[in-house]
Every structure is written in structure tokens, then in C-alpha cells.
Amino acid sequence: MRLFICEKPSQARDIARVLQANRRGDGCLQGQHVTVTWCVGHLLETAPPDAYGDYKRWSLDDLPIIPTRWQLVPKPKVASQLKVISQLLRTCAEVVIATDADREGEMIAREILERCQYQGPILRLWLSALDESSIRRALACLRPGEQTLPLYHCALARSRADWLVGINLSRLFTLLGRRAGFDGLLPVGRVQTPTLRLVVERDRAIASFVPQPFWRVDAQLEADGVSFKAQWQPPATVGDDAGRCLDEAAAKQAALRLCQQTTARVQTIEVEQVREGPPLPFDLGTLQEVCSAKIGLGAQETLGIAQALYETHKATTYPRTDCGYLPETMLDDVPRILHALVAASPSLGQAIKGIDPCRRSRAWNTSKITAHHGIIPTAITLDLTQLSEPERAVYALIRARYLAQFLPEHEYLKTQVLLQCQADPLLARGKQILARGWKAVINETHGNEPGEQTQRLPTLRESASVALTDAAAIAQRTQPPKAYTEGTLVKAMKTIANQVNDPRLKQKLKDSCGLGTEATRAAIIQGLIDHGYLIKKKRSLAASAAAHTLIEAVPPEVADPVLTALWEQALDRIESGQLSVENFLAKQAEWLTRLVRSNASLTLRTPPSKGPFCPVCRSAMRQRKGRSGSFWSCIRYPECKGTKPVARPKRAKNA
CATH class of the missing domain: 2.70.20.10 (Topoisomerase I, domain 3)
Known part of the structure; x- marks a missing residue:
């Protein structure tokens, strides 16, 4: 029996339909000599610190926490599905990994195979769209499992290193904050901290901006x-x-x-x-940027809609892509896609009279394809009434970019x-x-x-x-810099290389598409919003007092995107077999140990949890006493000398 392991139930249903695996089993779909099962994202997660020792109580003396033997534990909500896959692995003759075609998708399947000690043959299904013709095409050219195994090693190294940074530095700076009288959590992450710094620095630039008059004639x-x-x-x-x-x-x-x-x-x-x-078809980051500017959607909202168009409606191709180019092999699909678009929206007929299906824009370039090509419509004849209004708006943007490839130059x-x-x-x-x-x-x-x-x-x-x-x-x-929106922050994360001086590291950040990945940027921004470190005002983002405190507290290298560039260099070496996961993690452990020791005695300039923002740099403020009484002073003093008077209690009217 050949076992297909998919990333989500909806993906499994689409593949099972093509394989004619229509018989429902326990957590799977079965056909003749084939079974299709599914995960629900990651079924396993890295064990919490207390699995490696008595670390439930946070203490500076315990840092850094570095596991000698890493452990994965089942996520409680999906443990039953893990049991289903484990049983299926005992009886199958070979496995086809059919999760999303990227590092994270590879890891979702491989960590299960490793936990269940599966030793049989492995093949890889590499999908870019979930319509029937795309699935059939991918099934006809399954890849050997060894070809994509390095993606798992990269994802594993990144996941464990992120755990080390997040657990140790979040505990370190939270404990230092408590010592200084700050009650909140000060979370630190390899991507989220440099992202937060972008907003903090923009806030400070806006607050300290002094407009200059000029005259136009x-x-x-x-x-x-x-x-x-x-x-x-x-x-x-x-x-x-x-x-x-x-x-x-x-x-x-x-x-x-x-x-x-x-x-x-x-x-x-x-x-x-x-x-x-014409502009290239969308990659996810550019789609998020345009949707933020034109429709007012947040980065996570845009990703959710793009994912629904791909998974639920089969209307577009895989959304979590960092590439806008298209493979020349897809030119054969052009007539069918154009026909489906016009059939779904007859009103397009007039607008696209100049379309030439044989025209080749710069988008058609196989040599520039990364793991996935640009986001384009599929050949499904879509019933637009089945889409919500935001889904129709996002679909229209994706469709327009595709149609533009076949129209003359502007x-x-x-x-x-x-x-x-x-x-x-x-x-x-x-x-x-x-x-x-x-x-x-x-x-x-x-x-x-x-x-x-x-x-x-x-x-x-x-x-x-x-x-x-x-x-x-x-x-x-003159006008101050504009506050970030979710769309422009995604763009800043993508183009973070512009803020790096070292030519080699600048190029590495360009090659790796900057801070985070297309799949993770939206979740990082949303997480910062949900935890109160970014405040959303209409479409604009501002950093909270705690965010300013954190960026002021952490060592510069932790908030510097160069760390990401160095990691990406190392992950490239892991993928090419030049560096092992163990050696990479040993270097991270050494760096963390040094960082913890050098900062454990640090005294944070941390404010009380309530207080005004500095009028100059928007950092938090603390009360001080001067010759004329109490006043608010910026916690960044003496670098910033912003002050505010302490509000006097209002007198009663009859006093």
C-alpha cells in the first residue's frame, strides 16, 4: 500500500479525488492499493523547557537552557491523528510526502516519519496548485525522497535555533525587567525583535522629526x-x-x-x-503590500484569503511563495486559464481585447523560479458569487496581474x-x-x-x-516619515538588506528574502499586535511602551537583521551538506551562553508599566525629581532629553 501524507484534510481530499481514494477510513481516505492521510499542520512540537529539567520556575541561574537530547511531544488537540498515521506507517509499502512544497511542509512529514521510526522508501509530491490537472501532472513526476531531505534538515535547524533564542533570551530579559520593576513579558525572537525594532525606530523618527519650511513657485x-x-x-x-x-x-x-x-x-x-x-505576478509579500494599500487588509487577513482561494476554491496557485516568475512549461495552460477567466467574468471580454496568448512577458523565466512560482489563477471556471467580498477583491488583483502578462506594453x-x-x-x-x-x-x-x-x-x-x-x-x-502599515512593514522585512552595510551579508539577506519568510511574516506581525507590542490605529502601526523598553534593553546584535543573514548562510550550508544540524546548534549554544553571561548583571532602564510616551522619541518615560518638583523623563536619558510635566490633580469647582 502506498501512503500519501498531506498537510491538511482539504489538501488530502483533493489528492484522494484524483487517486480515486473515495472510501472513508479512520483519519484517512482509501482506494485500490493507496491510502491518503493528513496532518493538521504540525502534529508534534518541541518539548517545553521543563521536559529537560526543573525549569518551570524562571531563574537567571538556570540560563541558558540547552537540551542535550531534543524531544518532540504530540500536540494534545491532534494526538489522535498522529496515532492514525503511526498505525498506517506500520502497514504501508512506501510513503509519498504530499505536504506543502517548502521547508516547513517537509518538516511536518519528516518529524512524524522519524518519530515512528519509518524505514521504508520515500517519494515526494511537489505541488504548486490543487486543481485536478496540476495534481495529475505532479503525480506523474514524483521526486525521490532524498532530493528534498535537506529541506527537513534546514527546517529542523531553524526550528531548534529559534527555540533556543526565544526561550533563553525571553526569560533573560523578562527576568531583568522584573528586577527593574517591570511586570510584563519581554519576548525576544530572531525575527520578531528586528521587526519590532523597525517600528520603534520609525516611531522615534516621526516623533523627533522637525518640519522644515520651503517654498514652491x-x-x-x-x-x-x-x-x-x-x-x-x-x-x-x-x-x-x-x-x-x-x-x-x-x-x-x-x-x-x-x-x-x-x-x-x-x-x-x-x-x-x-x-x-507589466509587473510580475504576485509573490505573497507583494500581494500583502498591495492589499494593505488598496483594500486595507492586514497581512494575516491577506494570507488567509489567499490560502482560501488556493485550498477551498481551487481558484489560485500556492500562495506562500517568494517568487513572481512563472515556468515556461506553464505556457501550455495559458489558453485554458484565459478561457476560464472570461467564462467566469464575461465582462472581462471588452477589457482584454488586446490580449495575445502567445505574448511572453519577462515573467516567463524558468531559471528564476525558486521553490514556487508566482501566484496566478487556475483553469477552474469559478463561480464568483461563491466568494466573499474580500476574496473577490484579492482574486481580482491576482487575475489582473496574470492578464497583464498578455497585454502590450504601457x-x-x-x-x-x-x-x-x-x-x-x-x-x-x-x-x-x-x-x-x-x-x-x-x-x-x-x-x-x-x-x-x-x-x-x-x-x-x-x-x-x-x-x-x-x-x-x-x-x-517637509513631511515626517510615514508610520508603517502592515503592508509596508512586510515590504520593509523583505527589503531589510537595505539597512545592512556588509556587502556579503547584504547579498545574503537579498537572496534569502530578508526577515522571516513569505509563510511567517504575517504571523509575526499579528503576534506582535496580539501581545500588545504593536498598536494598530486604523491602518497604521505604532510600538507600545513595552516595545520601546525591549528594544532599548536587548543587545544590538539581537535586534540586528544581520543575525538572520548569518543563519541563512548556515542553513544554505546545511542544505548543501557542508554543515551538520548538530554543529550549527552547537555554535548557537556557544553564542547564547556568551550572551547570557555578558547580560545577566545588566540593569534595565525599565519604566513602570503605566506612563506617557516621550514627545521626542516615543520611548516610555519614568518620573524623576527636579528642583521644581516631579516631572516625566525619557528612559533613554541622556541619549534623549525628552521631558513632560506631571499632570496636576484637578481642583474641585467649589474649592
Whole structure:
């Protein structure tokens, strides 16, 4: 009997349907010489610290806790399903691992096989979609189990190292916090702590931002009956590196001079014809970013919807992908998918008249595929009424990105005109769309283009004179950095390499897609929100006082994304067989021991659990006594000298 082990019941039902395993058994589906069973995510978990000794009571003296023999324990809620799989493994002739095709999916199955001491042959089913044709295609080319075994070793090393960091450093800094009078938990994690630091630093940048005034001078011009705007170009003596005028008097004088003139002369005209290809199909991180900006969905919400479109509706391919490219072998599916899309939404017919199924965008590149390709629709003819409103919105975005691959390039003329009015230079920018192309189905710009870039300029020629009808100096102020949203925080986690200086480590973070994985980023952000370390205000995220305290307390290397880069380097070596899991964990244990010893006597500048935020850096504050009485002072003093008065109790009206 061949036993298929799937990751979830829904996945098992889809595979069993193709295998004609329709007979219901206890925790499985059976057919002729084949049985399909399922996990419910991880059925096993790393044993808690008290399984390795008397560690229920937290104590600095016990740290670091480093197991000599690792133990896995069944998760209580799914122990019965583990028993089912254990019994099936005793009677099967071979196993096909059919869990999700990634490190974590490999681990879910392999840890069960190891616990049950299964010694038989192993094959791997590598699926990217759960529609029938994709399953049949994957069943026809099962991989040898040895080919994906290194993925298990990587996942195992990462899981155990994360346990070591999370258990030991969370206990260390929580105990140090208690010593300083802070009652809350101070959790530390390899990914969550650098993620939290991103928000803390952004909060501080916003709070300490001092807006700088500058002035823009707009001139209104006209030629051939067409009005357009140009901006005065300030001389270097009154401008900054960004070309902004910092001198109010100079701007107002320029506006006055321009108002006294009636014409300006065209000096130079630069015209560039631009052709833009479509954006790649979505990877999960980009989908989360766009859904946050356009629909207002959180990262976890987007993942849940994408997972439902994949598992429940069979409408899209595997969502937890870090790659937007598509394999050239999938070109054969294009006619069927396009036909299914139009059948599901006849209204698309008009919008996609320019579609050419034979067109090849840059997305079709097999050499750039990682474990999974981009998220695209399947050939299922979907009944859109069966989807919830958010599901329809996310599906429409995924569908639009796919359709865009078969539409012409977006073409436009970008024009820059330099004019002279006496001694004052003016610059006008314009954009004229020649062909909408793929923008007929997709437009994800978020309005950050300056308005003058989208204006259409009249036909001009060099040395021509144009009418100058008005001019005005407009006062403006520089803007602080924007608070993170869940979507922009996901993007920051993906592009964390931009904050690393070491070229080798920068490249490693780029290669490994930054902090966390496509599968874990949403859960990390949601966990920080659920535990009160990130506060959600409408779409924006802010760090709580406890978050500021934690980032202030932990050693810089713990909150530094470089740790993740070094881990990814090591995991690559494990995957290639150059490093063993045991040696990797021994190095982590050595580093942790050193870290615990060097910080065990640390005194945290930890505030009481209640108090205001610092007006400068948004850290927590503590009460101090000064010459004039009590006041609130930033816990980061002397680095930050933010203060606030202590609120006086209100007097009774009759007093």
C-alpha cells in the first residue's frame, strides 16, 4: 500500500479525488492499493523547557537552557491523528510526502516519519496548485525522497535555533525587567525583535522629526490655447540638494518678478518615449503590500484569503511563495486559464481585447523560479458569487496581474521643458500616454507621482514664446516619515538588506528574502499586535511602551537583521551538506551562553508599566525629581532629553 501524507484534510481530499481514494477510513481516505492521510499542520512540537529539567520556575541561574537530547511531544488537540498515521506507517509499502512544497511542509512529514521510526522508501509530491490537472501532472513526476531531505534538515535547524533564542533570551530579559520593576513579558525572537525594532525606530523618527519650511513657485503658462504649469528653479544659494527653495523672501520676489512678465521663452525640450512592461505576478509579500494599500487588509487577513482561494476554491496557485516568475512549461495552460477567466467574468471580454496568448512577458523565466512560482489563477471556471467580498477583491488583483502578462506594453512620452523668463528659469514636466497596454486591467500606483508629471503639455518648439498668465509662491513643509502599515512593514522585512552595510551579508539577506519568510511574516506581525507590542490605529502601526523598553534593553546584535543573514548562510550550508544540524546548534549554544553571561548583571532602564510616551522619541518615560518638583523623563536619558510635566490633580469647582 502506498501512503500519501498531506498537510491538511482539504489538501488530502483533493489528492484522494484524483487517486480515486473515495472510501472513508479512520483519519484517512482509501482506494485500490493507496491510502491518503493528513496532518493538521504540525502534529508534534518541541518539548517545553521543563521536559529537560526543573525549569518551570524562571531563574537567571538556570540560563541558558540547552537540551542535550531534543524531544518532540504530540500536540494534545491532534494526538489522535498522529496515532492514525503511526498505525498506517506500520502497514504501508512506501510513503509519498504530499505536504506543502517548502521547508516547513517537509518538516511536518519528516518529524512524524522519524518519530515512528519509518524505514521504508520515500517519494515526494511537489505541488504548486490543487486543481485536478496540476495534481495529475505532479503525480506523474514524483521526486525521490532524498532530493528534498535537506529541506527537513534546514527546517529542523531553524526550528531548534529559534527555540533556543526565544526561550533563553525571553526569560533573560523578562527576568531583568522584573528586577527593574517591570511586570510584563519581554519576548525576544530572531525575527520578531528586528521587526519590532523597525517600528520603534520609525516611531522615534516621526516623533523627533522637525518640519522644515520651503517654498514652491508655480507659474501658469499657455500655448495654443492649452494651459500648463511650470516650476521656478531656485539658484543654489537659496535651495537645498532636492532643489527646494528655503528662502521665503527669494520665493516671493521670484513670484513677483514672474507676475510682472507676460511671456517666457522655450530653451530646451527633452522628449523620451517610455515603454513599461507589466509587473510580475504576485509573490505573497507583494500581494500583502498591495492589499494593505488598496483594500486595507492586514497581512494575516491577506494570507488567509489567499490560502482560501488556493485550498477551498481551487481558484489560485500556492500562495506562500517568494517568487513572481512563472515556468515556461506553464505556457501550455495559458489558453485554458484565459478561457476560464472570461467564462467566469464575461465582462472581462471588452477589457482584454488586446490580449495575445502567445505574448511572453519577462515573467516567463524558468531559471528564476525558486521553490514556487508566482501566484496566478487556475483553469477552474469559478463561480464568483461563491466568494466573499474580500476574496473577490484579492482574486481580482491576482487575475489582473496574470492578464497583464498578455497585454502590450504601457507606452507614454515623458517631456521636460526648460523655459526662461528674463533671469528666472522654469521647468515644466508632462506625460502623454500613447498606449494604455496592460494598464487597461491593472493600475496599482498609489498617487505618489507629482501632479505636474501627469499633465499633458502643448506642442512646443525651442525658442518659441509662450504666454505667462500667473505665478504664486506656495508655502510648504517637509513631511515626517510615514508610520508603517502592515503592508509596508512586510515590504520593509523583505527589503531589510537595505539597512545592512556588509556587502556579503547584504547579498545574503537579498537572496534569502530578508526577515522571516513569505509563510511567517504575517504571523509575526499579528503576534506582535496580539501581545500588545504593536498598536494598530486604523491602518497604521505604532510600538507600545513595552516595545520601546525591549528594544532599548536587548543587545544590538539581537535586534540586528544581520543575525538572520548569518543563519541563512548556515542553513544554505546545511542544505548543501557542508554543515551538520548538530554543529550549527552547537555554535548557537556557544553564542547564547556568551550572551547570557555578558547580560545577566545588566540593569534595565525599565519604566513602570503605566506612563506617557516621550514627545521626542516615543520611548516610555519614568518620573524623576527636579528642583521644581516631579516631572516625566525619557528612559533613554541622556541619549534623549525628552521631558513632560506631571499632570496636576484637578481642583474641585467649589474649592
